[in-house]
Amino acid sequence: MKLLKIVLGTFLVFTVFAFTATENKAPQKVKDAFSKKFPTVKKVKWEKENVTKWEAEFKMDKVKYSANFLEDGTWKETEHEIDEKEIPEKVKSAIMTNFLDYIMEEAEISETQNGIVYEFEMEKGEIEIEVAIDVNGKILSQELKKENDKD
Numbered sequence: 001m002k003l004l005k006i007v008l009g010t011f012l013v014f015t016v017f018a019f020t021a022t023e024n025k026a027p028q029k030v031k032d033a034f035s036k037k038f039p040t041v042k043k044v045k046w047e048k049e050n051v052t053k054w055e056a057e058f059k060m061d062k063v064k065y066s067a068n069f070l071e072d073g074t075w076k077e078t079e080h081e082i083d084e085k086e087i088p089e090k091v092k093s094a095i096m097t098n099f100l101d102y103i104m105e106e107a108e109i110s111e112t113q114n115g116i117v118y119e120f121e122m123e124k125g126e127i128e129i130e131v132a133i134d135v136n137g138k139i140l141s142q143e144l145k146k147e148n149d150k151d
Contacts, residue, residue: 026054026069033073079110079119090137091118098139099124099131121145 026034026046034044034056045057049068053076056067067078087095087107095104102122110117110132117140120131128145 026056027071027073029073030054030069030071033069033075034067037067037075037078075113077110077112079108082107082109082118087118088135090135091133094133094137094139095120095122095131099129102129 041058047055049055054069065080068076102124106121108119118133130145131142132140
């Protein structure tokens with residue numbers, strides 16, 4: 001009987017721990033900062049990105065967004081996918097000049113305190129790259145996408 005109580009007690013502790021550990025409730029500072037930046041958004045899914053960063057997933061005007069905040073509530077980035085027709089001409093020109101043979105798999109707009117950047121995942125045969133271009137068409141970064149980065 002004593003063994004049964006120990007087993008049940010242990011099971012209960014692990015069950016409670018499992019549910020609270022996977023709940024990932026963002027700190028109040030993060031929630032407050034989110035509400036201040038996005039006052040009309042009511043439904044938010046929070047996920048802990050790493051030790052210091054939280055990601056909020058939500059919709060505005062039927063568009064899926066994600067926003068990143070630090071533990072202290074500091075906003076870092078907001079991004080969402082865009083259609084090809086939403087890409088500014090200077091950015092399109094940079095793509096056509098530098099990545100003519102590539103197929104655009106995904107296009108996103110990223111807003112940070114430093115401004116707006118267009119981010120692209122592009123493919124040419126077996127080669128996949130990630131490219132960031134500013135609003136003036138300047139290529140900010142270009143890196144080969146690793147095999148396990150797919151997602």
